[in-house]
Amino acid sequence: MTRKIAVCRREHFNAAHRLHNHLLSAAENEQLYGKCNRPNYHGHNYELTVKVTGEIDARTGYVLDTKQLSETIKEHVLDKLDHNNLNLDVPELQGINPTTENLAIAIYNMLRPQIKEPQDLKIILYETERNFVEYPA
Amino acid sequence: MTRKIAVCRREHFNAAHRLHNHLLSAAENEQLYGKCNRPNYHGHNYELTVKVTGEIDARTGYVLDTKQLSETIKEHVLDKLDHNNLNLDVPELQGINPTTENLAIAIYNMLRPQIKEPQDLKIILYETERNFVEYPA
Amino acid sequence: MTRKIAVCRREHFNAAHRLHNHLLSAAENEQLYGKCNRPNYHGHNYELTVKVTGEIDARTGYVLDTKQLSETIKEHVLDKLDHNNLNLDVPELQGINPTTENLAIAIYNMLRPQIKEPQDLKIILYETERNFVEYPA
Amino acid sequence: MTRKIAVCRREHFNAAHRLHNHLLSAAENEQLYGKCNRPNYHGHNYELTVKVTGEIDARTGYVLDTKQLSETIKEHVLDKLDHNNLNLDVPELQGINPTTENLAIAIYNMLRPQIKEPQDLKIILYETERNFVEYPA
Amino acid sequence: MTRKIAVCRREHFNAAHRLHNHLLSAAENEQLYGKCNRPNYHGHNYELTVKVTGEIDARTGYVLDTKQLSETIKEHVLDKLDHNNLNLDVPELQGINPTTENLAIAIYNMLRPQIKEPQDLKIILYETERNFVEYPA
Amino acid sequence: MTRKIAVCRREHFNAAHRLHNHLLSAAENEQLYGKCNRPNYHGHNYELTVKVTGEIDARTGYVLDTKQLSETIKEHVLDKLDHNNLNLDVPELQGINPTTENLAIAIYNMLRPQIKEPQDLKIILYETERNFVEYPA
Numbered sequence: 001m002t003r004k005i006a007v008c009r010r011e012h013f014n015a016a017h018r019l020h021n022h023l024l025s026a027a028e029n030e031q032l033y034g035k036c037n038r039p040n041y042h043g044h045n046y047e048l049t050v051k052v053t054g055e056i057d058a059r060t061g062y063v064l065d066t067k068q069l070s071e072t073i074k075e076h077v078l079d080k081l082d083h084n085n086l087n088l089d090v091p092e093l094q095g096i097n098p099t100t101e102n103l104a105i106a107i108y109n110m111l112r113p114q115i116k117e118p119q120d121l122k123i124i125l126y127e128t129e130r131n132f133v134e135y136p137a
Numbered sequence: 138m139t140r141k142i143a144v145c146r147r148e149h150f151n152a153a154h155r156l157h158n159h160l161l162s163a164a165e166n167e168q169l170y171g172k173c174n175r176p177n178y179h180g181h182n183y184e185l186t187v188k189v190t191g192e193i194d195a196r197t198g199y200v201l202d203t204k205q206l207s208e209t210i211k212e213h214v215l216d217k218l219d220h221n222n223l224n225l226d227v228p229e230l231q232g233i234n235p236t237t238e239n240l241a242i243a244i245y246n247m248l249r250p251q252i253k254e255p256q257d258l259k260i261i262l263y264e265t266e267r268n269f270v271e272y273p274a
Numbered sequence: 275m276t277r278k279i280a281v282c283r284r285e286h287f288n289a290a291h292r293l294h295n296h297l298l299s300a301a302e303n304e305q306l307y308g309k310c311n312r313p314n315y316h317g318h319n320y321e322l323t324v325k326v327t328g329e330i331d332a333r334t335g336y337v338l339d340t341k342q343l344s345e346t347i348k349e350h351v352l353d354k355l356d357h358n359n360l361n362l363d364v365p366e367l368q369g370i371n372p373t374t375e376n377l378a379i380a381i382y383n384m385l386r387p388q389i390k391e392p393q394d395l396k397i398i399l400y401e402t403e404r405n406f407v408e409y410p411a
Numbered sequence: 412m413t414r415k416i417a418v419c420r421r422e423h424f425n426a427a428h429r430l431h432n433h434l435l436s437a438a439e440n441e442q443l444y445g446k447c448n449r450p451n452y453h454g455h456n457y458e459l460t461v462k463v464t465g466e467i468d469a470r471t472g473y474v475l476d477t478k479q480l481s482e483t484i485k486e487h488v489l490d491k492l493d494h495n496n497l498n499l500d501v502p503e504l505q506g507i508n509p510t511t512e513n514l515a516i517a518i519y520n521m522l523r524p525q526i527k528e529p530q531d532l533k534i535i536l537y538e539t540e541r542n543f544v545e546y547p548a
Numbered sequence: 549m550t551r552k553i554a555v556c557r558r559e560h561f562n563a564a565h566r567l568h569n570h571l572l573s574a575a576e577n578e579q580l581y582g583k584c585n586r587p588n589y590h591g592h593n594y595e596l597t598v599k600v601t602g603e604i605d606a607r608t609g610y611v612l613d614t615k616q617l618s619e620t621i622k623e624h625v626l627d628k629l630d631h632n633n634l635n636l637d638v639p640e641l642q643g644i645n646p647t648t649e650n651l652a653i654a655i656y657n658m659l660r661p662q663i664k665e666p667q668d669l670k671i672i673l674y675e676t677e678r679n680f681v682e683y684p685a
Numbered sequence: 686m687t688r689k690i691a692v693c694r695r696e697h698f699n700a701a702h703r704l705h706n707h708l709l710s711a712a713e714n715e716q717l718y719g720k721c722n723r724p725n726y727h728g729h730n731y732e733l734t735v736k737v738t739g740e741i742d743a744r745t746g747y748v749l750d751t752k753q754l755s756e757t758i759k760e761h762v763l764d765k766l767d768h769n770n771l772n773l774d775v776p777e778l779q780g781i782n783p784t785t786e787n788l789a790i791a792i793y794n795m796l797r798p799q800i801k802e803p804q805d806l807k808i809i810l811y812e813t814e815r816n817f818v819e820y821p822a
Contacts, residue, residue, distance in 0.1 A: 004685040005652065005653070005681055006681060006683075006685040007648075007649065007679075008680045009678060009679060010677065010678040010679075010680075011678070012539075014453050014455055014539065016451065016452040016453050016454040016496075017454070021196065021197070021198065023196075032197055032202075034204070035493070035494035036494060038494055038496075038500075040427065040495065040496035040499045040500050041452050041496055042427050042454055042493075042494040042495060042496070043428070043452065043453055043454005044454055044455070045455050045456040045540075053685040056650070056653075059569065059571075059572070060569070060647075061567070061645040061647035061649060061650050062649060063649055065580075067582070082453075083446035083447060083449055083453040084453060085427075088451045089449075089451050097198040099197075099198035100144075101144065101193050101200055102193070104142065105142070105193075120685075128425065129423075131145070131146060132144075133142055133143060133145065133200075134142065135143075136140045136141060136142065137140075137141040137143040137190040149402075149403075151317060152316050152317060153316050156609070158608070158609065160607075169613075171615070172357035175357055175358065175359075177290065177315075177359035177363050178290040178317065178359055179288050179289050179317055179357040179359070180290040180291070180315065180318055181288055181317055181318070181319050182319040182402055219309070219316075220309035220312055220316040221314065221316060222290075222312075222314035222315055222316070226312075226314050236608075236609035236610055238555065238604050238610060238611055239604070241553065242604075265288065265319055266558065267557060267559070268557060269555075269558075270553055270555050271556070271599075272551070272553045272554075273553065274551075274552040274553050274554040274601040274668075277820070277821045279786050279789065279790070279818055279819065279821065279822050280818060280820075280822040281785075281786065281817075281818050282816070282818065282819070283815060283816060284814065284815040285815070295470065295472065297470075325819075330786050330787070330790075333708075333709075334706070335704070335784035335786060335787050337818075339717075340816045341719070372472075373471075375418065375467050375472060375473060376467070379416070404420060404421040404422070405419070405421075405477050408419070408462075409416045409417075410415060411415040411464040430746070432744065432745070432746065434744075435744070443750075510745075510747055512692065512741050512747060512748055513746050515690065541696070542693070542694060542695075543695075544690055544691060545690065545691040545736075546688070546691075547688045547689060547690065548688075548691040548738040560813070560814075562727050562729055563728060564701040564725065564726040583768035586774075588701065588769065588770035588773045588774050590699050590700050590728055590769060590770070591699060591700060591701040591702070591726065591727055591728005592699055592728055593813055630727075631720035631723055633701075633723075633725035633726055633727070636725045676697070676699065677697075677730075
């Protein structure tokens with residue numbers, strides 16, 4: 001059987017952020033982002049699902065070991081983001097406005113080198129129970 | 138980065154309905170739909186996810202503003218369906234048998250004109266925790 | 275060990291209703307209940323938890339068999355309420371305004387004769403994810 | 412029927428915070444709170460359930476109107492906490508270390524004057540899916 | 549309207565299993581699977597979503613009747629897997645190492661003959677809240 | 686403020702079991718427990734909430750540190766139960782029929798010596814989403 005199967009691992013992290021585009025004025029930022037632009041930050045319990053698609057390894061019965069995937073996510077994503085401020089504390093996010101869209105792409109870029117080609121990678125990131133993104137679509 | 142990203146917003150509404158095809162006899166309706174055909178209606182807490190796929194606007198960091206998307210859904214969907222009877226109260230559903238499939242397509246048609254081309258639109262609609270549809274598939 | 279333990283079983287049903295006190299005028303009802311008073315009904319996926327507290331039977335290791343409890347709930351509650359209209363179809367609710375409070379008490383009264391004394395009974399009833407009641411408190 | 416019934420309303424807010432006791436040294440704070448003490452804050456999606464226990468008003472069929480309760484929570488709690496920094500932005504929390512315990516008590520104190528005696532009030536506050544408190548116990 | 553729509557039904561079953569490749573040594577199995585390889589089994593509450601994609605039948609307003617789909621899943625999947633040991637009790641799994649990947653494919657093969665061509669079939673299988681697979685991807 | 690507050694920590698473990706009273710005949714066991722008595726075991730994702738009630742420590746703002754509570758639960762409960770067979774692998778459960786009731790009491794007894802008097806301890810244990818117990822009630 002050579003059809004592909006997707007394996008998903010859900011993790012979470014807690015972080016502070018504010019939405020702010022430093023190329024715009026304070027008034028423009030306030031108009032665009034409202035209370036998400038407040039200067040002293042707010043925060044979220046982010047729920048992150050990492051989806052890897054590939055073929056099953058006949059020896060292990062796995063596409064990949066989700067325990068190892070969990071450790072990879074911890075090392076390359078959670079240790080950088082969890083209990084930190086996304087505007088101030090994360091080198092990979094310097095100069096990036098931490099919308100859910102931009103954050104999902106940054107997480108994709110942190111993980112893509114860790115996932116073996118030709119396996120596909122997709123990020124699903126919930127900022128709240130009611131707002132989430134998928135990248136790539 | 139020009140790859141597409143999907144942004145999702147989850148909303149909910151509460152409505153009454155019954156399943157009934159007015160082209161069929163009472164016996165045929167009862168046979169097809171069982172207790173979902175009972176004359177005095179039953180109802181659901183519908184959970185609706187609206188998924189919009191497109192490119193990120195570099196100025197905002199958004200595909201679209203989920204707060205505006207939420208208001209669009211409220212104006213064009215929830216104000217019509219919430220706390221109403223799907224068989225009796227909704228002009229857009231006149232003559233339509235309110236199965237989850239037909240309801241999802243009706244919601245798609247309510248929202249499609251509000252979402253800017255070439256952004257894609259998808260509707261995920263839960264009638265119960267255990268029954269849901271996705272349109273288009 | 276003679277300390278008491280509580281055993282809980284969660285079930286669900288889907289029903290239509292409207293809030294309406296027939297002793298009040300149409301204007302008073304509309305003022306009190308707003309869109310919950312609309313004439314053609316709306317509906318909910320009710321989530322019901324039935325909690326029975328007592329001592330463990332040493333022979334079975336159960337306070338009571340949750341499979342039997344589930345069948346009791348089906349016979350005495352769900353078969354009456356599920357896929358029905360709470361204002362029109364349920365003899366036990368005739369003349370009762372189906373608020374979540376009144377509905378929980380009616381369910382308690384349907385089940386209390388089925389639960390052996392001196393076991394205690396409590397009803398937890400969710401009308402939506404965000405509104406629920408517990409009876410007795 | 413004069414037995415009491417509890418009515419619950421669930422709301423949510425997003426806020427930044429850090430755990431820090433200003434009477435202790437930096438080393439003691441770091442030892443006590445670990446990554447929860449990091450200087451640039453982190454944040455959470457707090458889930459708040461407000462539980463009011465009392466008797467049913469025969470006229471309305473309600474203990475209290477959950478729509479009005481929701482507005483009361485918005486005015487007296489969410490407008491103060493949501494999208495803010497719990498260490499910096501909230502007058503009611505000045506000088507208070509924002510552990511979940513202390514935050515739940517502060518919310519209780521914000522709401523207690525708004526709930527009519529002799530109705531009882533209880534706060535259930537989730538900081539994450541896996542950590543939550545109930546006050547009073 | 550001839551665009552396709554997906555209809556999903558969620559079911560669950562409880563089963564015991566251990567991960568073990570009988571072609572490998574005990575040491576290799578222990579190294580590969582860790583505590584998932586323990587000899588006396590452990591178990592899971594599996595959550596299964598069956599997704600069928602096709603066109604709506606104009607007469608019924610359904611792609612397929614989810615009540616019939618539920619009965620098909622019960623007969624062809626749950627009656628074989630629920631409250632059983634996946635390593636010992638299921639003829640369709642003889643010689644198969646019951647990883648989530650292999651189990652999802654086995655469920656697909658149990659159901660594919662029951663779903664009418666040209667309808668598509670997809671299996672989403674949660675082993676835990678944090679580990680799940682989709683087949684085909 | 687000396688009123689008590691409850692602090693809760695949710696954990697999970699995956700285990701195999703069968704219901705069986707060794708003092709009864711095979712026929713009596715089969716009659717009592719049905720498919721839960723099958724000889725080769727089945728299993729569950731148990732969700733465990735540990736609730737500790739006491740006063741807040743003014744220095745820490747905690748009733749107790751949920752990170753330490755999580756480690757205590759891991760050492761005294763999860764390391765014994767997780768990925769094991771409750772009938773065969775757990776010394777504390779020898780001779781005990783692993784119903785949810787009996788399992789909750791066993792977990793209480795594992796943890797009670799670890800929680801400082803006069804703090805109260807309560808165990809909430811979900812065997813499935815729809816069956817759970819609370820001890821003491």
